[in-house]
Amino acid sequence: MEQKYDIIIIGAGPSGTVTGKLCASKGLKVLILEKRPEIGAPKRCAEGLGKPDLERIGYTGKERFVTQKIDGGILITPNGGTIDLPPGPGGYILERKVFDKFLAYDAAKAGAKIYTKAHVFDLIRVGGKIAGVRLMYNGEQKDVYCKIVVAADGVESKIARIAGLPSGNTPNTIESGYQYEMANIDIADPHKLYTYLGNEIAPRGYIWIFPKGSHIANVGIGIGNCNEKTAKYYLDKWIAGNPGMSKGSIIEENSGGIPIGGFLESMTTDNFLAIGDAAHQVNPLHGGGLAEVSFSAQIAVDVINDAIKSGDTSNSALDKYNKLWWEKRGKNLKKIEKIVHMLEKVTDSELNMAQSSLSGQDIIDLTEGKTHKLIRIMLKNPRLATLVKYLK
Amino acid sequence: MVLKIDKNKCLSCAGCVSICPKDALTLKNMVLEVDENKCIECAICTRFCPVRALRLTTNL
Numbered sequence: 001m002e003q004k005y006d007i008i009i010i011g012a013g014p015s016g017t018v019t020g021k022l023c024a025s026k027g028l029k030v031l032i033l034e035k036r037p038e039i040g041a042p043k044r045c046a047e048g049l050g051k052p053d054l055e056r057i058g059y060t061g062k063e064r065f066v067t068q069k070i071d072g073g074i075l076i077t078p079n080g081g082t083i084d085l086p087p088g089p090g091g092y093i094l095e096r097k098v099f100d101k102f103l104a105y106d107a108a109k110a111g112a113k114i115y116t117k118a119h120v121f122d123l124i125r126v127g128g129k130i131a132g133v134r135l136m137y138n139g140e141q142k143d144v145y146c147k148i149v150v151a152a153d154g155v156e157s158k159i160a161r162i163a164g165l166p167s168g169n170t171p172n173t174i175e176s177g178y179q180y181e182m183a184n185i186d187i188a189d190p191h192k193l194y195t196y197l198g199n200e201i202a203p204r205g206y207i208w209i210f211p212k213g214s215h216i217a218n219v220g221i222g223i224g225n226c227n228e229k230t231a232k233y234y235l236d237k238w239i240a241g242n243p244g245m246s247k248g249s250i251i252e253e254n255s256g257g258i259p260i261g262g263f264l265e266s267m268t269t270d271n272f273l274a275i276g277d278a279a280h281q282v283n284p285l286h287g288g289g290l291a292e293v294s295f296s297a298q299i300a301v302d303v304i305n306d307a308i309k310s311g312d313t314s315n316s317a318l319d320k321y322n323k324l325w326w327e328k329r330g331k332n333l334k335k336i337e338k339i340v341h342m343l344e345k346v347t348d349s350e351l352n353m354a355q356s357s358l359s360g361q362d363i364i365d366l367t368e369g370k371t372h373k374l375i376r377i378m379l380k381n382p383r384l385a386t387l388v389k390y391l392k
Numbered sequence: 393m394v395l396k397i398d399k400n401k402c403l404s405c406a407g408c409v410s411i412c413p414k415d416a417l418t419l420k421n422m423v424l425e426v427d428e429n430k431c432i433e434c435a436i437c438t439r440f441c442p443v444r445a446l447r448l449t450t451n452l
Contacts, residue, residue, distance in 0.1 A: 036422065044405060119420070156406045161415060169410045171436060176407065178442040231442035255442040257407025 001115060001137065001144060005031040006308055008133050008146040009112075010120045010159050012039045014293045015276025016152035017103035017112075018057055022301040024111035028308060031144065032104075032112050033135060035119040040100030044155075044256035046179065046210045046218045047099075048193060049290050050091040056294035058106075065099035066092045067212040071191050075363060078198030078348040081355035085193075085363055093212050123149065123162050123272075130163060130271045147313050148304055149272045155257045157278040163269055167278055171225040173262030175205055175287065178231035179220030181212070181252035186244030190214045197351050201238050203227050204344050219245065222258045222287060224344065231255070258287035261337040263330055268318040275300050281329065284337040285367050292329065299324045335369035342390035350384060393433045393448045395426050401445035408437035408446060 007023050009016045012034035024030045048070065054061055061069075072087035108114055115137060124132040124143055132145035151159040151167075155174070160167035187194075187209065194209035201207055204224025211217040221235040232255070239245045259277055261284040267274045275281065281292040303321040307313045354363075357377045366374060371391050378384040395416075402424050409417045409424075416430035417437065424445075438446045 042403070154406075156409045156419065158409065158415075158418070167410075168413065168415070169407075170413075171411065171440065174407060174411055174440070176440050176442045225440055227439075230444050253403065254405070255403040255407070256405035257410055257440070 001031070001113075001118075001142060003144060005029045005113075005144065005146045007031070007148050007150060007304060008033065008144060009150040009152055010133065011035075011152035011154055011276075011278070012100070012104055012114060012116070013152060013154055013276065014100065014103055014290060015278070015281075015297060016150070017100070017107040017114075018293055018297040019150055019152060019275060019300055019304075020112040020114075021103070021107040021110045022297060023304060024107065026301065026305045028305065030107075030112035031146070032107060032114040033118040033120055033133070034114065034116045037117050038097075039104045039114075039116060040097040042254055043096040043252075044177075044254055045096050045290070046208055046220055047094045047096050047212070048091060048210050048288070049094055051089045053291040053294045054092060057103075057297070059102075061092055063102060065094050065096075065102050067095050067216075068093040069191060070193055070211075072360075073193035073195060074189075075354075075360075076194065076196045077352045077355050078200065079352045079355075081352060083355055083358065083360050083363060085360040088364065093210050093218075095212070120153075120159060123159065130269070147271060147308055148318075150300070150304075151272070151274040151278050152276050154277045155259055157274070160267075160274040160278050163272045163274070165264060165267065165269065165274055167264060167274060167280070169257065169259065169262060173260060173280065174225065175222040175258040175260055176225055176227075176231040177220060177222045177254075177256045177258040177287075178235050179218055179254045180235070180239075180250045181216070181254075182219050182245065182248040183216050183251050185215055185217060185219070185248035187211050187215065187217060190217075196238075199348050202234055207235065207238055215248075220254075259289070260284040260287055260340060261333075263334060263337070266319070266322050267325070268315055268321055270315045270318075271313045273300060273304070273318055273321055281325075281333075283333060283367065284340045292333075295329050296325055299328065332369040335371065336367070338391050339366055339369070339371060339374075342387050345387055345390070346384075350381075353381075393450060394428065395431050395433065395437070396447050396449050397424050397426060398445045398447070399423070401443045403443065403445075405442070407442070408440055411440050412437055
């Protein structure tokens with residue numbers, strides 16, 4: 001490990017490696033530090049990604065990290081009613097362990113230097129300003145210097161907090177998640193994503209089936225944070241009640257926090273920026289963060305490159321990243337966050353009404369922050385009309 | 393009271409690390425650790441944990 005780089009990226013998840021690859025291909029000297037022994041494992045993800053999002057980061061969908069093509073979804077209301085979600089441009093279920101490695105291969109090929117088992121535990125400051133990182137590597141403490149530190153350390157976001165950003169979560173900005181990868185289960189259509197709603201089965205959240213093959217899927221749950229029972233309890237109970245699921249075998253277990261908002265007004269400080277889950281860049285309706293990387297990495301890299309080439313890496317130079325992200329992504333994600341808070345107040349019988357009043361396209365529009373149709377429907381119902389204020 | 397981590401249940405997902413308002417939890421070499429000097433026993437992490445690997449118990 002050398003002593004000085006242009007950019008040090010903490011975390012080799014997709015945010016870290018995509019940012020690293022793009023920075024390195026601009027000719028910057030990049031170091032990526034991952035504290036785990038293996039990039040991509042353990043996964044904390046249902047592994048779905050839209051076709052346009054994958055293409056935006058430079059892949060075709062023909063790579064070997066794609067396990068299944070997806071062409072639409074099915075939303076199941078608490079009474080068992082279904083709403084077909086249109087396929088749109090389509091998407092994929094990935095094998096994250098392979099996908100994350102692919103991103104790391106390409107970052108390394110572009111010239112970024114990557115180390116695993118390199119645990120950054122502090123930032124170095126010179127004259128009060130961030131100037132590098134302090135890490136443990138091979139049992140030794142090392143100091144490495146750079147012009148800009150990029151925190152891509154995921155939900156934990158310890159580094160962004162050390163930098164002084166309020167990147168920690170509160171019980172309202174994170175859901176409690178649990179997931180099994182299951183084999184030998186029955187899936188009606190293995191090219192659809194299944195989403196089960198209902199406060200009985202998943203209080204303030206939902207259960208998902210993301211198929212990775214005809215009889216293999218990620219079966220998971222995200223629930224709000226105020227429950228007596230655990231996410232694992234609710235998921236186990238639901239699986240036990242579904243013979244097509246309970247006959248299957250569990251081949252992997254994952255748990256984790258699913259960020260659902262709490263966006264940061266500023267994700268930068270002098271010589272520092274945060275990206276990805278560490279900066280709460282997620283869609284609050286489903287907790288998906290992978291698609292956001294395809295937007296934010298490009299925004300970050302353009303700003304980083306300009307800052308380094310002009311010799312000004314101060315907060316006022318990096319603030320362009322905040323402005324561009326809020327304009328291109330944040331504004332809309334903030335609208336979606338409001339939908340989530342409104343939905344938390346909706347009862348199961350009101351959710352059942354969605355089947356007769358909302359089309360699949362209306363639901364897709366909601367996940368993209370378009371609420372006009374929803375508001376029109378809500379205003380027709382006296383109780384739901386009182387919830388419209390949460391959307392404004 | 394003291395925060396106890398059941399290492400057999402913990403899957404090292406680190407959700408609790410991000411939710412701790414006092415930054416008292418750390419994942420070190422994939423093992424969760426609590427800094428008892430920082431912990432204020434607020435129980436936010438115990439409610440969050442997807443597997444109830446965290447518990448506040450009386451220190452006997």
